[in-house]
Amino acid sequence: MITSADLQKMERVERLNLVNSLSGIKPAQLIGTRSASGSDNLAIFNSIVHIGSNPPLLGFILRPDAQYRRDTFRNIHETGYFTLNHIHRPFLEKAHYTSAKFREAESEFAACGLTPEWIQDFPAPFVQQSQVKLGMEYKQQIPIELNGTSLVIGEVAIIVLPDRIIEDQGHLNLALVDDLGISGLNTYYAIEKIARMPYARPHEIPPMEELQ
Amino acid sequence: MITSADLQKMERVERLNLVNSLSGIKPAQLIGTRSASGSDNLAIFNSIVHIGSNPPLLGFILRPDAQYRRDTFRNIHETGYFTLNHIHRPFLEKAHYTSAKFREAESEFAACGLTPEWIQDFPAPFVQQSQVKLGMEYKQQIPIELNGTSLVIGEVAIIVLPDRIIEDQGHLNLALVDDLGISGLNTYYAIEKIARMPYARPHEIPPMEELQ
Numbered sequence: 001m002i003t004s005a006d007l008q009k010m011e012r013v014e015r016l017n018l019v020n021s022l023s024g025i026k027p028a029q030l031i032g033t034r035s036a037s038g039s040d041n042l043a044i045f046n047s048i049v050h051i052g053s054n055p056p057l058l059g060f061i062l063r064p065d066a067q068y069r070r071d072t073f074r075n076i077h078e079t080g081y082f083t084l085n086h087i088h089r090p091f092l093e094k095a096h097y098t099s100a101k102f103r104e105a106e107s108e109f110a111a112c113g114l115t116p117e118w119i120q121d122f123p124a125p126f127v128q129q130s131q132v133k134l135g136m137e138y139k140q141q142i143p144i145e146l147n148g149t150s151l152v153i154g155e156v157a158i159i160v161l162p163d164r165i166i167e168d169q170g171h172l173n174l175a176l177v178d179d180l181g182i183s184g185l186n187t188y189y190a191i192e193k194i195a196r197m198p199y200a201r202p203h204e205i206p207p208m209e210e211l212q
Numbered sequence: 213m214i215t216s217a218d219l220q221k222m223e224r225v226e227r228l229n230l231v232n233s234l235s236g237i238k239p240a241q242l243i244g245t246r247s248a249s250g251s252d253n254l255a256i257f258n259s260i261v262h263i264g265s266n267p268p269l270l271g272f273i274l275r276p277d278a279q280y281r282r283d284t285f286r287n288i289h290e291t292g293y294f295t296l297n298h299i300h301r302p303f304l305e306k307a308h309y310t311s312a313k314f315r316e317a318e319s320e321f322a323a324c325g326l327t328p329e330w331i332q333d334f335p336a337p338f339v340q341q342s343q344v345k346l347g348m349e350y351k352q353q354i355p356i357e358l359n360g361t362s363l364v365i366g367e368v369a370i371i372v373l374p375d376r377i378i379e380d381q382g383h384l385n386l387a388l389v390d391d392l393g394i395s396g397l398n399t400y401y402a403i404e405k406i407a408r409m410p411y412a413r414p415h416e417i418p419p420m421e422e423l424q
Contacts, residue, residue, distance in 0.1 A: 001331070002371040007268055010382070017382035019265035022346055022368065024239030024298055025386060025393040025403055026262070049261040050238070051273055052359040053231035056219055061263055086236055092407060093424040100412035113420040119213070134234055139358055144365070146351055147264040151363055153356070156234065159214040170222070170229035174237060174395045181237040181393055181401075183386045186409045191237055191393055191401040195304060199398070200312035208325040212305045 017184050025181040025189060030095055031060070032083040032116070032125040033075030040116050040125045042108040043072045044098050046182040048084065056156035058084065058136065064148045071104075073152065076138045081123045082154060085130035089178035092188055094129075119160060131177045132161045171196065229396050237393040237401060242307055243272070244295040244328070244337040245287030252328050252337045254320040255284045256310050258394040260296065268368035270296065270348065276360045283316075285353075285364065292350050293335045294366060297342035301390040304400055306341075334370060343389045344373045383408065 007015055026046040033041045051057035062073055076082045087095040091114065098108040109116045115128035122135045136154035143150045165176045173193055181189040198204070205211075219227055238258040245253045263269035274285055288294045299307040303326065310320040321328045321337070328337035334347045348366035355362045377388045385405055393401040410416070417423075 002373075004268070004367070004369050007266075007368070007371075012266075014382035015268075016265045018371075018378075018384065019268040019368065020262055021382070021384035021386065022268070022296075022344075022371065023260045023262045023270055024241055024344075024391055025237055026239065027236030029236055047261055048235045049259055049273060050232055050235045051356060052275075052361055053228045054224075055359065056216070056227075056231040056234070057359060058235055061261060063264075084234075089406070090424065093409070093418075096409040097412050097417050097423070100414045100417060102414050111414070111417070113423055132234075132236075142354060142356065142363070144263060144352075144354065144363075146365060147267065147269060149264055151354070151356075153358060155216070156219070156231065157216050159219075159230075159234065161214075166230075170226035170233070171396050171399055172230065172233035173399070174233065175401060179236055181403055184383050186411070187383055187385070187405060188407045188409065189387060189403040190406050191403055193399060194301070194402050195400045197305070197308045197398045197400065200309045202312045202314050202323070205309050205312060205323070206305075211309070211325055212302065 021184040025183060028087040028095065028180040028182045028188070030085040030087060030098060030127050030130065031072050032085060032127060033072050034079060034124055035075045036078040039105070040107045040109055041071045041075055042098050042112070042114060042127065044087070044095055051153060057139065057153055058134070058156065059151045059153040062150050062152050076152070079123050080138050082136050082138065083124045083126045084134040084136055085127035086132035086177065087180050088131060089180060089190060091129045092180060096186065119158070122158060126160070132179070134159055233396040237395060240299040240307065240392040240394045240400070242297040242299060242310060242339050242342065243284050244297060244339060245284050246291060246336050247287045248290040251317070252319045252321055253283045253287055254310050254324070254326060254339065256299070256307055263365060269351065269365055270346070270368065271363045271365040274362050274364050288350050288364070291335050294348050294350065295334070295336045295338045296346040296348055297339035298344035298389065299392050300343060301392060301402055303341045304392060308398065331370070331372060338372070344377070344391070346371055
């Protein structure tokens, strides 16, 4: 057992890695933005969270101390828009290296070999290599005073994805595009779809001895 | 391409499934609580998000309209504590059926064949079948006025997990305990660890032609 006192005594990097692993498997997405002066920015995030489906809202946790993420948020504030791009196995490394602290003038797209894609007149760049991409309209930043981070919320404006991953009734099979998961800060996982479970009603639950 | 206007016109369940799938692979965890009167509650959540590592904070999105989740939150308010228990492949079905709306007096532990476990004097029940479990102290509820949900934040008080999944420097290998991911509301994925990437520094990035 590890207690909060043990965590306090732990070396910083070890604590960082351990605590970042505790929430389980996390989504891996690239956030694309453009500054008011026309510089494109791309940053990997693993804290995307579903907020609600109607209106369609997604959020992410913004740290106050990460330079490249500050660029992301400054751009979102300047333009009001950003993109979310799922990361797939074939460009894992390129996506990961967007987390390096590049010089201000350098776009992570060019530095990491990823291609900006402009879809209709949407005012933020998508990642061409991504097969599941969302154009997002910024809605709100909610401060989290406990640690100086904030929850940034956007509303889904457009969705671009291949028809072949849409199953019945809107379900997506994310394994068909080799979506990645992350644990901690930099451990990557492939995913394999193993079950779709029915909506759970008490009187329809199988006998307990049949449950796995 | 699917626009926000298309989403508006979509049938409710289809929109629910689609939008819930957009955030990518999500963690699958069971939240365990006990009411002031001593009733135990267990509920599956897929919106756990890492907030920060020092102090060690995790949050989850609470919907206003889900009865079993209201029980969860009422208990957290009453006692100030809850547990987070990772879900592994061997008890996927049992964990999923905790989402059924059981009668008030019925514990999801008994109804779904899961075993409450009490660890030292921690005031909320853990799930014995889970190998990665966290005792959490409730810190704050932050309302999200855009849709009436809220972000509930807790601080990690104790961590129970097997030593064999701790790699160097605090990294956890979640595949070794068959942790599950979820997309949408009820599609489950197994995970396979494929890479641990180095901390990214601009001058250490491999030549672009070598990047995947």
